[in-house]
Amino acid sequence: MARILFADTSHPKPYDYQDLAALAMGGTESSLLRTARILQGNGHQVTVFQQARELADEQHGVRLIGPDQLDNTQAPEHVVVLRKFPQLLRFQQQFPEARLHLWIHTYKNWEYVLKRGFRLKQPWQLITNSHTHAAHCDRLLHKGFFGRLYSLFKARVPIHTCYNPIPAELAANPKTERDPNKLLFLSAPNKGLAQVLRTFQQINRHLKGLQLYVANPGYRKDHPEDIPNVHYLGALPAEQVRNHLATSLCVFYPQDSFAETFGLIYAEANALGTPVMAHDIGAAREILHPNNPLIKAHDNYQITKTLVHWQRQLPEVSYRKEFDEPAIYQQWATALSLNSNTTH
Template sequence: MNGGVTFVDPVAPRPYSGAPGALAGLGGTESTLVRVCESLSAHMPVRVRQTARQLPVEIAGGVSYADLDLRRPLPENPDRIVVVNSLKVAPKLARLHPHARVHVWLHVFPGRHTLRLAPALKAHGVDIICVSRSQARWLECELGDDAPPITHVHNPIADDLAPDGTARDPNLLLFASSPHKGLAQVFERFERLKIRFPDLRLAVADPGYLDWPTGRIPEGVLPLGRLSQPDLIDWMRRALCLFYPQDHFAETFGLVIAEANAVGCAALLHRGLGANDEVASGPGQCIDTTDADAIAARIADWRAAAPATPFAEPRPEFRLSHVAAQWARLLETVPQATRATA
């Protein structure tokens, strides 16, 4: 890989890197990209190009970050190009770089009109890398015969995340996602649950990248705002569970679920929604969250076991070292498909 790999991010709202503080206010997609790129940089040249970046080249964590001009070929002439979330940009880069392997790294569920771009991906030899098996299966069903090659690589969690013996507070629940991911519904279900368990509190950590209406905030909610990653992990260690009983927003992976489980914190999730069942590491975390009695019964069981018992455990296949090795193999071995020439 003389030209290395270039990750192209045409959708992030602002430039970012692995420099201290550079990911503040952004989501799991950007932090995952930085983790993967920094791990790969030990084995190959890695660049990240961003439409939102106007500053000169920045080097952080062994990765080069630079601006992106989609009107002309990338000057580094990479062997591999990984486009974040844009089915529209990938065929354009495939035309500009006929000798490169081009992939779309898909962290979202595309809308209907975006899915119509799939034949162009197939014609230009572009494959799709999903972040979970469930997302990949959904995409295959949606696209049918129009589907290009689709695979998946899970998003990574840190290698050293593990339970550390911190006592769990039987009255502390935690929501740690952007409010558009069902927080209004979580508030409703927390308020009903609090009738049965009046001492419950719900801490809400908001990464702050999207302002979203959530309606009235119930009594017992503790707004934490934006937390650093170490502070968030500390709350996960203390909380009875990650409280996520909503059936409106489907996660393509659910990084906070994997991180919470890795430190022994169970996640109360809606069964069959997105990647919930795939990512949850222990039994009993995925239930029918439209059933208030089922929610109350599961919380009662976990409260009875607190504070000492971890309810979940780390998953080795989500560890950064494992995920980075998958990426390295994928970038070396994915075959180039036949491309359209126009």
């Protein structure tokens, strides 16, 4: 059994498993909770630290704590910090014997290589959420000029990939009737929504029956444009998201301005048998089902032709076992070397 501490020092509100079931939640936070539960279910002692939490709680065997409880926490063997590299320094000071892992969910700029210049007592490693993401980080940290320079006197930063978990029960949902004119956008507004809306308006002139439904995960607010046949759903709890996915023709995501490092919506939609209309950017090709074709975001003719074809017959997409609990556990067990240094 390993003692594992996940540390979220940036989310502005506490969140838990009840919120995961009932409220809109960002992909990073939902993936953290699901991953913590998977590790706990495999015999490990898992604690989730949240900077915004005041009261400790325990749900599904996972302990949820805030700053007031951190000093009284048994020293973890592993600290997995979300997002923020400087927090590795903070947790190294508090738990000097712990192995440090930085779990990131976004692409970084070239300046990220400068993180290799910091001196940490314990070696640290990077955890990404797709192999596409890992390859990008490897280029930044090791392949450029500064990366090669650092490698002359510093060890390479180990990089592991752990996919975001996708609940297997998505694939067990009963079949529902789809609306062939219903398109769905399920991402924060900064993830290419403006481009998607422009494309929809152009295509809607020819396919006049199409209706676009736009949901927001809740952590990014925006002032929606008033556009004919566009309906704003706001922030939706998970069950409503699944219902919309199951009754839509597709997820409508023809944009090439924002690259997903994983793309929960790719995997969740496919698990429900719903294709995603996406450009070959970021991890789309890796995460989408092999039967899910990709489109060019600026090719309105191709997008229109594909929609018409899908209205007649959808591609057969389904749940991928790469994202189920046994697979996710094995990925984390490898990244944290749990099989070699712990016993159950």
